[in-house]
Amino acid sequence: MENYTMEGRTYRYYGQEAPLYPFGYGLSYTTFQYRDLVLSPPVLPICANLSVSVVLGNTGPRDGEEVVQLYLRWEQSSVPVPRWQLVAFRRVAVPAGQETKLSFQVVAEQRAVWAQDWRLEPGTFTLFAGGQQPGQQTRAPSEVLSARFTVAGAARPLRGC
16 A cells, blocks of 8 residues: 555545534434634644633523534645544533533644644634534534634644643
8 A cells, every 4th residue: 555645535534525424413302502612812822722612502492412522624734634623522411591611722732733743833723613513514403613713933843842
């Protein structure tokens, strides 16, 4: 085997073709609403971690559980990267009519790309938060919020942080 690329071999690298049942697809007996996606800081140093918070509300008539998923997308990269990458998830029970605020950390290692070694690169990134993958064609009764952040500084090896 001479071609070790993952393109066309796993859902993360399918390009524009969407899988029939993407990660996180599922049904619920209630509905959820996401709001107030906050990224802090909006501009972070190359080795810093990103703090994320989002409010999840159960807008339906029954208590329910939602799997909150965070995906990261590189807007530009020096090497091929997935369309988006799952960086965090959490199953949350929310009573009917209630809301809960969730906090996550996206660590620098999750932004690293493989270029003969693990490297951190500056640039613009988009973070998605919701109950399904971004751009999912087979819709579950959920939504996805997005926000951008910028990484400043010079590219460096991950082990240099």
